[in-house]
Amino acid sequence: MGPRVTLAFGGLAALAVAVGWFLLSSQVAHTDVQTAVSESLGAILIVMLVMSIIGSIRHRDTDD
DSSP states (O other): OOHHHHHHHHHHHHHHHHHHHHHIIIIISOOOHHHHHHHHHHHHHHHHHHHHHHHHHHTOOSOO
């Protein structure tokens, strides 16, 4: 995959996790909107962190 495709896939994955977490939190757990938004932002942060770690492992130099 090219860098643009990877970036688009990562962005869509983060957005899907955020929307899913927001709906789960607000509809199922019946939390207020402010709490659901902050939880979904935390979910985006976790997804971006995991994708960053995976990307750094995949693209590290093997010439050490």
